[in-house]
Amino acid sequence: MLKETSCHRLLITQETLKTLVSEIKEILLQDSYALEVTEMPQLFDIYPKLGHETPVDAFKEYPKASVRPDLDKTLLYLHSSESTGFLKSIRQSFRMICHWASFPTIRDVTQHLVGCMTLPAFHTLGLISQLLRSTYGLNVIVLYPPIALTPTQLPLTPTPDNIIDHLRRNKAESLISISALFHVWAQDEDTVNYLASLRTVGFSGGPLPSKLGKFLIDARFGGPIHPLRQPPGEDDWEYVIFHDGIKTHWEPQGDDTYECHFLTNANHSLPIENTINQRGYATSDLFVPHPTEPGFWKIVERKDDVIIHTSGEKTVPAPMENIISHSPYVKGVIIFGREHDQPRVLIELEDNYAIDTSIEGDVLKTRNALWPVVEESNKVPPAFSRVFKELTIFADPKKPLSRAGKGTEEGGVSRRN
Known part of the structure; x- marks a missing residue:
């Protein structure tokens, strides 16, 4: 990725990532690729009075750029999540980020405390929630307190418990x-009741199991609030609607599902265009339309997640994985079966249920x-896609499923391996 983006300077914590830095230097040295490695400044060196400022403290404003940047120049690079393949560098221009900042989703939660401490800052969700929501949505963003005060200390690692603890400590209003x-x-x-008391609770980065979503709605969460237009009922919580600034094309797949294509337009610039007949991006995300409410769509699977068996029959794993993942025993689940006549299911057990395989x-x-x-998951697909009991296997705790930075299983990677 450094080579791909022509990056020759790395700002990093060299002590805590010593092995990684050494390996990067060694690999690039073999290719005669110049790289300057700079130690990340300590937070309290940059902000010596962080959290203790007073109105009378001296303040030096960050200098403004002498020239307004060309909107089509590169502002930053994000990278893909690895959910469907190896990391890819994704260029984002000034114009693209301005378009993101103008979307209603930035403005639908404004001027209150939003907990975003779980989100990786190197992904789109983290960038939008932590940076754009604060600068454009005027939200106060709740993060973990800085505890890495020396080059050798590590930051706090997110856990389900400490997330809730810090939300309570900071009197967060949303998550x-x-x-x-x-x-x-x-x-x-108790945690469910606490989350239900917040003004809004949002999720992204992967699907929420249908049964879990229904459980949360029934547990005092109520139906989701859409910033544009509400679906007809609480049971339709899985359906989404795109605002007018986002132009879409729905490519029929011949099985009542449609692939979502985002089209380039004056209000939505795209970093990658891969469609043929018009400028846009084919997402490989497959949706079904709402049966009665035009404009609402529900994502059901990935176009590239289809498993082709030796018989020629095809299995779509996502709906079955969704059901199995709801079990309290299950930490992760992958259905696979390429080059086999029947699908298999590989289950990673929660730590407290782990076994010696x-x-x-x-x-x-x-x-x-x-x-x-x-068995419940087997009710969803045709007979040829059902998992036999003896083909239910368990991951060795020493070899957990591959995961992307956002915590979701890398289905494509795990299935290929």
């Missing part, structure tokens, strides 16, 4: 989080315990 955490929070009644008795006992939820 934006990755969907994977709601599965954990839903196990504790070399002990047959433990495997059989756990398989029996999980079989009801696997």
Whole structure:
């Protein structure tokens, strides 16, 4: 990625990432690629009175640019999430970020405290929630307190418990989080009641299991609020609508699903264009339309997640994985079966249910315990896509499923491996 973006300076914490820095230097040295590595300044060196400022303290305004930048020049690079392949550098221009900042989703939660401490700042969700919501939506963003005060100290690692703890400490009014955490929070009644008391709770980065979403709605959350137009009922919480500034084309797939294409227009510039007949980006995300309410769509699967068996039959794993992931035993789940005549399911167990996969008795006992939820998932697909009991296998705790930075399983990577 450094080469791809012609980056020759790395700002990093060299002590805590010593091995990584050494390996990067060694690889680039072999290719005669120049790289300057600079130690990240300590936060309190930059802001010596952080959290203790008074109106009489001296203040030096950050200097304004002498020339307004060309809107089509590169502002920054994000990278893809690895959910569907290797990391890719994604160029973002000044114009693209201005377009993001103008979307209604930036303005729908304004002028109150929003918890965003779970979000990786290197992804779109983190950039929008932590930076754009504060600068354009005028929100106060709740993060973890800075505890890495020396070059050798590490920052706080997010956990489901300390997220809730810091939301309470800061009297946060809203939360934006990755969907994977709601599965954990839903196990504790007090946490569910606390989340239900917030003004808004938002998620992104991956699907929320249908049963879990219904449970949260029934547990005093109520139906979701859409900033543009409401779907007809609470049971339609999985449906979304795009605002007028985003132009879409829905490419029929021949099975009542449609691939979403975002089209380049004056209000929405795209960093990548891969469509043929018109300028736009084919997302590989497959949706179904709402049966009665035009404009509302529900994402159901990925176009590239289809498993082709040796029989020629095809299995779509996402709906089955969605159901199995709802079990409290399950930390992660991957359905695979390419070059096999039947699908298999690989389950990563929650830490407190982990087993030694070399002990047959433990495997059989756990398989029996999980079989009801696997049977429930088998009600969704055709007969040729159903998982047999003996093809339910468990990941070795020493070899967890591959995950992207946002916490979701890298389905494509795990299936290929």
